[in-house]
Amino acid sequence: MRLAVALLVLVAAPLAAQSGMPPAPYAYTQLEDPALEAEATALMYTLRCLKCQSQSIADSDAPMAGDMRHQVRSRLLAGESPDEIRDWLTLRYGDYVSYEPTVSSTTWPLFAIPLLLLALVGFVLLRRLGKRGTDEGKSA
The missing domain is CATH 1.20.5 (Single alpha-helices involved in coiled-coils or other helix-helix interfaces)
Structure with missing residues (x-):
């Protein structure tokens, strides 16, 4: 009986680790300001999805890419420039995140x-x- 419970816990642990959180608000929602959204989209096409590695965060459906899209849009709304956002993402994830390395x-x-x-x-x-x-x- 204990073995069955231990196996059940072992199998269920990865399922419990899955995030039950909904995606970030701006992961799949565009900004209302067309100029800011165009700026966000242009920046997103120059940033690499760290999970997919062959897609930009604009093209990727990975949850991490959604979080990065949210960061880009929310930081643009906060008044940061695309270069400041790229620098922040590079500091956080490394040079590999950018398709335009410096x-x-x-x-x-x-x-x-x-x-x-x-x-x-x-x-x-x-x-x-x-x-x-x-x-x-x-x-x-």
């Missing part, structure tokens, strides 16, 4: 390494093409 002490290699690789490829191509041109000149 150059910082942690992200500079993401910008520098491709440029270095392009320079290296260009250098190798110039050396090879230069050698081929001088080799053809000698054989003629």
Whole structure:
């Protein structure tokens, strides 16, 4: 009997952990001011859903994306600028939350390494093409 109760508690624990709270007010409701809603929507398309990872929070149906949409809309209503909201979300969730990363002490290699690789490829191509041109000149 105790084993059955223990198994029931073990199975029911994840169900009890589910939030019974309704979604945040602005998760699925647009703002009444069309200009503010357009600003919110534009910002939401530049923010990544941390649960889906391949969708913006504007496109995602994940509860976390709904909470983030609510934060964007409520902070815009409070008078914050989109840049302030992006900075707050980046501080809270990390650089990964933004589809438009900024150059910082942690992200500079993401910008520098491709440029270095392009320079290296260009250098190798110039050396090879230069050698081929001088080799053809000698054989003629």
